[in-house]
Amino acid sequence: MIRPNMERPTMKRREFLATTTALGALTLVTPGRLLAETPVAGGTLVWGHSETTQNLDMHQTGTASTSRVLQNIHNALVTVNSDMEVVPQLAESYEVSDDGLEYTFRLRAGVMFHDGSTLTSEDVKYSFERCADPETGATNFEVFNDVAGIETPDELTVIVRMTRPNAPFLARLAENGAGVVMPAGSGDIQGTTPVGAGPFRFIRREFGNEVVLERFDDYWDGPAHLERIIAREITEPTVRLTGLRTGELHMINDIPAERVAEVEGDASLQVLTWFPLNFDFLNFNHDLELFQDARVRRAFDLMIDKEMLLQGALWGQGETTASASFPNDAARNTDITQRGQDIAAARALLSEAGHPPGSLNVVFKVTTNYPYHVESAQIIAEWAREAGVNMTIEQLTWADWLSQVWVDRDFQMTMMNFFTIWEPDRLYFSLWHSTGGFNYRNINVPEIDALAEEARGTIDADARNALYRRIQDMVSEEALDVILWFRNGSIGARSEVAGLDTLVHPNGSNLNFHKVWLRS
Incomplete structure (x- = not known):
């Protein structure tokens, strides 16, 4: 893979962790299981989600609460790794011209969308042009302000031409929304029935109550361990914590701030914390x-x-x-x-x-x-x-x-x-x-x-x-x-939840359930 011929605009995660001393990142307090375990496939994880999802269109949503769910439905052309470096995701590789005016992305072959179609360069062109179109109402429309045009010389190649060098362009594609690739022509249904190429496919949403996702067995990076995720939307902190303790919920995000220490002292629960x-x-x-x-x-x-x-x-x-x-x-x-x-x-x-x-x-x-x-x-x-x-x-x-x-x-x-x-x-x-x-x-x-x-x-x-x-x-x-x-960020989970150390995205906000699993 050829890296961009320009200085990277962001710090590396390891540098961030080395100099951040308030809590450190991804501090996991877990009851006694330190040995490596073999993941088990199957099971439904019930997540006490602290917020209510809104518009399910990944281009249009401006809320992190909705993005946390949608990040498991969608993949982007590129993403960031644990060192906050831009790396390929749906793209297999990318190149940037010496003058910074041309980005060439080579797509992975055989990537499947949840509707059964196969990813091609036309899907990327459609997604980027839809995001850039003022009529779409995308929150990240300005990422494409310097884009002169998008070319698709073949089914697995996308060339983005710029009007001027744009130093943060790749990093912006790796953030929420802008770099997400949807099936061509699917924009009209994305707000209510999102379709992507991520590890989980959308099943249903009861507004203000819950969202249900199901494992997508044809996911290009290997199927998830969990069969299903139910995101129960519970905005009252005490109700979430009670549901965790009674076993109604497997995990919750946003432990009530005044009770973090109390939950950390409960040997039957796991606590994941990070800053910020x-x-x-x-x-x-x-x-x-x-x-x-x-x-x-x-x-x-x-x-x-x-x-x-x-x-x-x-x-x-x-x-x-x-x-x-x-x-x-x-x-x-x-x-x-x-x-x-x-x-x-x-x-x-x-x-x-x-x-x-x-x-x-x-x-x-x-x-x-x-x-x-x-x-x-x-x-x-x-x-x-x-x-x-x-x-x-x-x-x-x-x-x-x-x-x-x-x-x-x-x-x-x-x-x-x-x-x-x-x-x-x-x-x-x-x-x-x-x-x-x-x-x-x-x-x-x-x-x-x-x-x-x-x-x-x-x-x-x-x-x-x-x-x-x-x-x-x-x-x-x-x-x-x-x-x-x-x-600070915090997650509480019951002891049967495994893979928590893989849950939090490097950006500190998104939750990725691809490698999370249930012991029993």
């Missing part, structure tokens, strides 16, 4: 005149004691951070720091902006899908009251939050998390570029747009990282959002 799972931030709607004033945004930032909020809402299961970049990403700006709490300064800034104490009423919308967001909002509301702001909290279901905040952008303030976006282009272009697929806050800063676009065409890694650090500095200085913390 996601970052959380406070959001303002920049379309509103109120939040177009940087003084107002900084005032809300100054109201928050970030460490106290972390302890109160997450029970210390994470670390505060001023940057959304991975803890050891070379693009991380280590010079920026979080604003300390200063209620008096917040009151003064609001008064200066024309909002004396008691005159400002703000609605803070949060989703019950993340109980710790509700707790965070309640704590922040008390600090806001001290600063002279009347804050009302509206608790929304996940579907209502997505509809009101994500789609309609009908909000004043909100809080959200994004799951370990390790690739800096996806992070900074998607979230802070004015046309970014994740820019639901209506942020429009021409200088950030220019920096994000310049970074895409900058092949030199040091120069590119310097551009991303400037974006981080602007986000922090202008309080475009308030970055709060990185949260």
Whole structure:
């Protein structure tokens, strides 16, 4: 395989682990089985999924909760290995021209889709063009902004031609959504009946209740061990934990933060933890005149004691951070720091902006899908009251939050998390570029747009990282959002679940059940 003739834009996982000391990654506490075991085929694993799946179209979905399920249905052209290096998946190999303007992918022969069709270059062309088409509404459409055309000289060869060098292009194809390959013409059914080339095929979904997947025996990388997965959608943490302990569930993700230590001490259960799972931030709607004033945004930032909020809402299961970049990403700006709490300064800034104490009423919308967001909002509301702001909290279901905040952008303030976006282009272009697929806050800063676009065409890694650090500095200085913390990931499982060490994708968010199995 010929590697790209350019510097790789991301750090290696081993470097990340060597310098991340909060928890380390993939810490597995398991009751007594340390010897190698031979996997057993069969069985149905019942997973207590902490969130509710939404649109099942991998191109259109913007939620990590849905992606965790879909990653087992779909494969992409390329992926990343445990060192965060881009490697082939549905492609057998790839080549990049010396000038960075041509990508040639050689596909694996004989790869089967769940509908019985065989993967060809036309499927790749269809998938990429569908993702790039504004009419599709894909969250990762901008990955293809620099693509001039896609050619299919034969059934197993795809050539992507670029209008200019695009340093993060391969890494973006390895992330959620953009590089996924669907059968040509299947777009209309993907939202309700997803069809892919992954280790499990979709059987059914009861919205708000469960998703059922079944082993795909013709999977190109060998069939999975499990016969079936039932993802039960249980957003209440205590109910999930009770189901695990009673045996109703084989595993759960997101152990209640205040009970992680308790579960680790239970000899009948296994606990998998890693850092980080996601970052959380406070959001303002920049379309509103109120939040177009940087003084107002900084005032809300100054109201928050970030460490106290972390302890109160997450029970210390994470670390505060001023940057959304991975803890050891070379693009991380280590010079920026979080604003300390200063209620008096917040009151003064609001008064200066024309909002004396008691005159400002703000609605803070949060989703019950993340109980710790509700707790965070309640704590922040008390600090806001001290600063002279009347804050009302509206608790929304996940579907209502997505509809009101994500789609309609009908909000004043909100809080959200994004799951370990390790690739800096996806992070900074998607979230802070004015046309970014994740820019639901209506942020429009021409200088950030220019920096994000310049970074895409900058092949030199040091120069590119310097551009991303400037974006981080602007986000922090202008309080475009308030970055709060990185949260730890956790999974609890019963003793009969094996292969847990293979479950978490290198990106820290996705769950891959291909090598997981049940002992009995």
